[in-house]
Amino acid sequence: MERSFQPWLYSCFLIPVIGILPEPKNVRMNSVNLKNTLQWDPPDFYKENVTYTAQLKGYRSFEDKCKNIILTSCDFSNISKYGNHFLRVRAESENDKSDWVNITFCPLEDTIIGPPEIQIESLAGSLHLHFSSPKVENEPDMWTLKEYYYTWTYKVQYWKNDTNDKLEKTVPHDSEVLTDLDPWTVYCVQVQGFVTDTNKSGEWSQPICAETTDNGSHPYWTYITVPIVSMIVVLMLVFGCFCILWYFYKKLKCAAFPGYSFPQHLKEYLEQPSYNISFLLPVSPNESESFDKLSVIAESENIGHDTTGPCDYPTEVKQQSLLSGEKQHLPGHCTQRVCPVSSK
Template sequence: RDMAMDTNLIRCGLTAAFIFTVFGKLPVPQNVKMHTINFKNLLQWSPVTYHKGNVNYSVEYQSYYDKAFKKHAHFKKGCTSITMTECDLSILSVMVGYYLRVRAEYENETSEWAVIDEFEPSVHTEIGPPSVVVKPRLDMLDVNIIGPVNENNYKSMQEYFLDLAYKVSYWKVGEEEKVESINTNQKMTTLTNLEAWTTYCLKVEPVLHNRKTHPSSIVCGTTMDNGRAPVWQVIVTLLASICVVFGVTMGIFYSSHYIHRAVKHSFQPSYNLPEHIKEYLKEPSLTSQFLLPPPNMYEESFDKLSIISDIQQSFDNTNIDMNTNMEMVEKQP
């Protein structure tokens, strides 16, 4: 009987606890935590499920100083009756510590406060990723680091943390397992002793003692070689230039030849020589033999014509003079 009674009591207790959980007062928000990067402070928690309907949330804060030295100091309101499960508390002073609390609300019902007893922005904020610009210079890479800034006033995080430094990790593309790194506290650094005409990738991560930091996105750059092109590139360029020049030259030659033929055809129509002329032209010795008279013909013709021409002219002139004189004698009285 005793055991049966104990069992019944346990069952009743569990049933009462279940009914109180389901139908009792409003549950307290769970998993409350502060997510802060570069002083962008977001208080976050898990959503509350309530059987009566959707709930709202309110967030309040109080500084260590107010609680310690002000007897009647009240919590200040951060967010009131919001439906989201996060509250932006970036208005908190950087160098001051705070108590934080959040509760669920449904109409006139409120849950108990979920409290964070310690939050100091200067201690708990994480350092966000920097921006990186890579510029190739000969066989080196210049790395320009643009440091993270306060999300609220855009001041450099290095103004708050003077010992903030950066770790530059870099590797050759295709050899990601061979990572090299250098540390620097400058915003400009140069990666030296790199292979020429090779692509390297890198990322930059802030370094601050006992502080969580976030690396930059990966950026890549290709080195050069003292400003000179590699041999293979020179050869390819030379061959390409030769091909282009040859192509242009041949194009001009064939174009001019075609234009010449077209013009010639227009002004000098084509014609066909007779077959016997073509035969003569094919055999120049025969052509000269048939076309030119024998040498003795020139000599005989020339001597005969020249002698006859001179005697006849003299004779004609003598007859003219004698006739003239006879006429003049006859006319005299």
Template sequence: MSASISAFILTFSTLCGSRVVSGVLSPPKNVRLTSYNMDLVLRWDAPDQPASGLLYTTEYNSSFISYKGCVNISTLECDLTNPKHIYEYGRYTGRVRAQLGTESSAWVESNQIALDKDTVIGSPNVSLFSNGATIEVSIKDPVFRISTLLDVYNLASYKITYWKHDQKEKAISINDMRQNRVVLPNLDPWTKYCVQVQLDTERNPNPNHSEPSATVCESTTIEEEAPWLAAVVTFVVMAMAVAVVVVAVVHRKRISHFLCPKDALPQHFKEYLLAPPNSSMYLDMRNSHPPKEIFDPVSIIADSSTLEEGLPLEAAGTSCSKQPGTT
């Protein structure tokens, strides 16, 4: 009797256990915590045969203190970058679970990362400026989500690699360069060069710890004849400008008196210059009237006998008569 009761209990527990297991959601897979330029992002893959309407909830912790991340999201990643809860040198772990209605899967833990050692540093921005037979490389650091590059990696340096166009196998590298503006040495004139820059933080020997910049190319021109000439001309012009200003300040009173003299003209000069002209010719011209035009009327009368004979007027002649009283 006891044996049959034991068998019944074992069968019942097995059936109930299988029902509970079958009712639990499958958890997410391949949960991983990543960092790029000092952010903190949790990513995962959906469980096998995910149900429709499946949602996810995430959390992350540091030093045994847990913080809530994304709640009831449908995407497969969660940005946990919160400046109030994470800092540059912290160690973090994330976890995620699936939810469907009132059912939830088990939490799945991610890997642990140290933010300053495991973050992937993005590529720097590189610009080239050609000046004769030289090329200057200007480097701009990537932008971090938290802090800045030099605040986190105060010993960061640049690896600058340059080569002639289509000759990358003969590339030349400059290591441990800490300046963000560098002039490339020993370049040939009238030649195209390509440059690539990568950051080295000395925190992680992994070459994938930082991304190289895009390849940028620029050409040199004629060999620079006098690199100091522009500096000398600028210095001379600045020195002359400073000298002029100093002279103007020191002798400002004399210059002011020269440009705006305070001495007045003598009174007899003023009277002579302001007096009207008294020339007789000027007075006659000013008081004269326009001359009156004098003229005499003249009339031309043709001879009637000549006109009757049909002779031309010119051949017949004319007779002129003046009006009485004319000259």
């Protein structure tokens, strides 16, 4: 115990006397998603003002990255993402400088892969997952880690919310569908980035839970009911369209061709049995016509006497009789003077 205490006691007295500046302690690279920050702790038991200088080795020599800073960190995010890099840092004061502390850093191997982003959509009894690879900071085109790791995949774990039995699967794409899930059940999902060729795993995302819906299977009766209902609806639509078209057809017909009403007095005239409309029919030329020929013979003994006897009628009556073709039977002895002659 005494031997371990003596070097510490000697250093407390030697530093103020000799003026030697100790180097920074616990030098390390803190890199997450290729955001690279070199960090260190101040030297022990030194009371004067201290600054720091951090350098990166180039092709020929070391180049200053951070010079005479009072912070205990320096950003190296803009260095190349490939290969090994040699970095160093030292403490400086007005009168002295400490020794360099060197470290080696490989960004793609040493950086920590952060958790990817995940979105869940519940649809038809399954969970649709969408992933987003972590973004790389200080990149103008906002590349993600997936562009730097050629064998980038996702590891997915999912389980029922009330159980600890986790199922795992590897997904090479940015989306995945979890099937064969129980309907109306809450499932939790988390994901991490994984590089296959180097077996490098990233951090797990926070669990996100979602409830599944119906598995999409329909009862058997829906396969019968739906076609019948659809057919009835179609028939009703067709019948409705037909009624509408018929209604507009009647309206259009009445407007374009108004109805004609037969005069009432002609109806009453034609309904009487004593009248006939046969005179309106055309007469066929082949029909045989029949008529009676009338001859009027005057008696000789009545010549010179009164010509207006009981058998004589006015000339107008005789003419009407001849024109009408009817047989007139005169009263008394005058009936013998009318001699009908039948002909064709």
